[in-house]
Amino acid sequence: MQEGIRIFERCNELALLSEDTDALTRVYLSAQHQQANQLAGTWMRDAGMHVWQDAVGNICGRYEGTEPEAPALLLGSHLDTVRNAGKYDGMLGVITAIELVSRLHQQNKRFPFAIEVVGFGDEEGVRFGVTLLGSRGLAGSWGDNWLDKQDSNGISLAQALCDFGLAPEQIHQAKRKSSDFIGYLELHIEQGPLLESTDLALGVVTAINGAKRLNFSFKGMAGHAGTVPMSLRQDALVGTSELILAAESIAKEFDVVATVGKIACHPGAVNVIPSDVSFSLDIRAPDNQQRDVALFEITKAAKEIATRRQLELSYDCFYSSDATPCSGFLQEKLTNAVTNVQGRSMSLASGAGHDAIAIAALCEVGMLFMRCKGGISHNPAESVQVADIDLALQALEHVLANINLPKTKNMLG
Ligand SMILES: [Zn+2]
Known part of the structure; x- marks a missing residue:
């Protein structure tokens, strides 16, 4: 329960970083994005991770495995929001991933693979009208003309990168290799009513529509x-x-x-x-x-x-x-974990887009959905339960403990 409360409180803390005083709005490459990266970076460091900001403004942390430079399981989600947003869309996945590493760090537990946590700078596409800028930066799939895209004030993406302290000519440095990762796992609120109507806290995503x-x-x-x-x-x-x-x-x-x-x-x-x-x-x-x-x-x-x-x-x-199918291997691990912590699991497709769409170009992806009240999202009324966060954390821990690396390597050829 302690960890669930801390995650819940950190969601509240991040929600204070907003360009509006009476609503939560945090867009890509803004001053609030800068502050969110600093805060998440501090939490990552406290959790025993080596921390850096990549060339497109994603905040990244790495917790080494038993072998140095081992490929990593990538965990995370996005830190940007829509206008007048809720507190959990995106942030929940980043903060829970950090908490997971923090627990491992406290127990001095390491796996044969490393764990990396990423807070993507842009998923919603609010500022420049292009979605998934953070995860597409990491996957190296930015479009040729995207640097010329302008926000509503006429500021180009190239200029915004400079203002943020980044260099437009270096964005390719954010690109990671497939061999860096054994997979990507994202916890996200469902943003729909299925889990709640089934009276389940957690469900496993089969594909993103x-x-x-x-x-x-x-x-x-x-x-x-x-x-x-x-x-x-x-x-x-x-x-x-x-x-x-x-x-x-x-x-x-x-x-x-x-x-x-x-x-x-x-x-x-x-x-x-x-x-x-x-x-x-x-x-x-x-x-x-x-x-x-x-x-x-x-x-x-x-x-x-x-x-x-x-x-x-x-x-x-x-x-x-195109639809993005989730990895059969990760779905199986997640289903076992969810069954273990809540008695039974449920599989469901995601009607909304997620960072996993872009990361699927790099490695296998899996998503764990957590129910949110009334299925409401992209709305300040977004609401989650601390007990559900605890279950999600336990399920993710179960997945980590049951990833068998040699099998994973074989699976990835
Ligand atoms: Zn989201």
């Missing part, structure tokens, strides 16, 4: 709302309505999530039959094929509706990201 986003439009014929009989209408909004309902039932059938979140209807008058409707579709699944099959069914339904209602259909995909 991949997403596709499309723009659709139906074109029909505008007409007088009083004179054109129902049987002769080409109403683009009624066609759209039918498709939205079809998307809902297809999503349920194929176990994906699909959302129409934006819609524009023209001409938009009370006495005119709608002629042009454009709308968005966001579709996500833990498996790319599963998502694409569901999307195929939705477009098939759209074509059928267009033909039957004499509407002109167009659609295009403007965003696509």
Whole structure:
């Protein structure tokens, strides 16, 4: 319980580092980011780690294993927040990882592998509109033009790095090698309602959902709302309505999530039959094929509706990201650990994006989810229980104690 309380209190302490006085907002390469790195760095040092800040502003610590320069198990999460954020999204994973190392340090316990803890400087992408800047820096996957990206004050990412005391021409130095790590493990709040509704504190993530986003439009014929009989209408909004309902039932059938979140209807008058409707579709699944099959069914339904209602259909995909499967090996270790500490485990996909997406390019990734009250996140009402933090800490300890390095090495070839 002692450790859970300390983690809880440290989340409170980090939450004070905000650009707003009455809300928590901490963005990449800000003065508050600097302060958060200093604070987390101090905690890492106190936990017996060698500490450094990398070339993109991630705070990193290393606790050596029994063999010097052994590859490390990387633990961590992000230290940046959305605007008006909660206290646990990201921070919980970093602080719990530090606490885990602190316990090992106190017991003078070391493993055949090293443990590294990272607090990523940017995951949310609030300042420059690009997400995962911290973890993509560590994976060496920054885009060519990202240094030119500007924040809302017109400050470029290159300039912000300089202001932070970093050098834009050296960002590649943040890149780590695959051989540096045996895997990446992240504790994160679920940010959804599944664990709470199942009355479980912890769950094991199977995959981080991949997403596709499309723009659709139906074109029909505008007409007088009083004179054109129902049987002769080409109403683009009624066609759209039918498709939205079809998307809902297809999503349920194929176990994906699909959302129409934006819609524009023209001409938009009370006495005119709608002629042009454009709308968005966001579709996500833990498996790319599963998502694409569901999307195929939705477009098939759209074509059928267009033909039957004499509407002109167009659609295009403007965003696509692959699903990130979690490592089978780490899922197994996590499932055993969670079963050990809470009696049974639960597997679930992550609907939200996480740093593990970027780190998966380097090594196998695993994620442990912890319930949060009402599934609420990206909101100051984010809330967790100390007893759950304790369970998470115990589960992670169990994983560490049960990683068999030679087997891991074989597994990684
Ligand atoms: Zn997060």
